[in-house]
Amino acid sequence: MDGFLLIDKPSGVTSFDVVRGVRRLFPFKIKIGHTGTLDPLATGLLILSVGKATRFGEYLLKQDxxxxxxxxxxxxxxxxxxxxxxxxxxxxxxxxxxxxxxxxxxxxxxxxxxxxxxxxxxxxxxxxxxxxxxxxxxxxxxxxxxxxxxxxxxxxxxxxxxxxxxxxxxxxxxxxxxxxxxxxxxxxxxxxxVSIGKISVEEAVSIDILNADNVGNYIVPVDRVLPFDRLTVTSPYSCWFLNGRHFPVPVSDGRYCVVDESGKFLGVGSVHSGVLKPDKVVSQ
The missing domain is CATH 3.30.2350.10 (Pseudouridine synthase)
Known part of the structure; x- marks a missing residue:
């Protein structure tokens, strides 16, 4: 289970309380972090990173x-x-x-x-x-x-x-x-x-709704949350990307969420002068 949980945090609890509570819902050990705290008094959008998504939470920290x-x-x-x-x-x-x-x-x-x-x-x-x-x-x-x-x-x-x-x-x-x-x-x-980047609190779920049986249903794929356009690469370039190789792509310069032909998220890469360079890839 890798992705982001969009939580509508209630007042009176810390962001770390929410992380601990969600972690207990999983029957196995899993990494969970948050991408920017909220004060105990505050409510609203709190984005948690789950599993391999914790490697990519940093891209949400600097969002408006x-x-x-x-x-x-x-x-x-x-x-x-x-x-x-x-x-x-x-x-x-x-x-x-x-x-x-x-x-x-x-x-x-x-x-x-x-x-x-x-x-x-x-x-x-x-x-x-x-x-x-x-x-x-x-x-x-x-x-x-x-x-x-x-x-x-x-x-x-x-x-x-x-x-x-x-x-x-x-x-x-x-x-x-x-x-x-x-x-x-x-x-x-x-x-x-009420929002972090392109993500609205209206997309979030109350922690009262979550339980061990349904928490996986609310995990949102990494590339749907990160603030970058998707870039699909075909084989063998998907393997090249995961192995850190650079190769030309026919897109504008910028940062992208890179996925393979099946839509599987591979990582984040940057395009400069038409060449894709892996910034951070999903660990295998």
């Missing part, structure tokens, strides 16, 4: 993502969401006009500082390990891209947004920064990831 997020003004939190130590703060009301004006400054390429409670590594440890001990965490600002911010609702102090952004964007930091720009602070009250 879209979220629906709920926020509330007038509160601060050490985690930037309601799972943390939440405190009321004095804050003047924010009009919808001012809110929309502030949002305009967060579109495009911006710099943001990730939350202290994040999985970023510092001196070999995760940032949240230091933060949980009350130790000061200093993270450097990073550039991310906000492609769009659409207001779904606004009724001060509550609001909801749909945000589409580059990989590496912290929505919790975005909401905190919006709150600060509006003259106070804001926390995330709900968060749902």
């Amino acid at each position: 993502k879209c979220y629906v997020v709920g926020g509330r003004f007038g509160f601060s939190s050490d985690t930037y969401d309601t799972d943390g130590n939440v405190k009321n703060i004095d804050m003047a009301g924010v009009s919808e006009y001012r809110f929309l004006n502030v949002l305009s400054f967060f579109k495009g390429e911006i710099e943001q500082v990730p939350p202290s409670f994040s999985a970023i590594r510092i001196k070999g440890k995760r940032a949240y390990e230091f933060a949980r001990k009350g130790e000061e965490v200093k993270l450097k600002p990073r550039k991310v891209t906000i492609y769009s911010i659409d207001v779904l609702s606004f009724s001060y102090p509550d609001f909801s947004l749909k945000v589409c952004c580059s990989s590496g964007t912290y929505i919790r930091s975005l909401i905190h920064d919006i709150g600060v720009a509006c003259g106070g602070d804001a926390v995330v009250t709900s968060l749902r990831r």
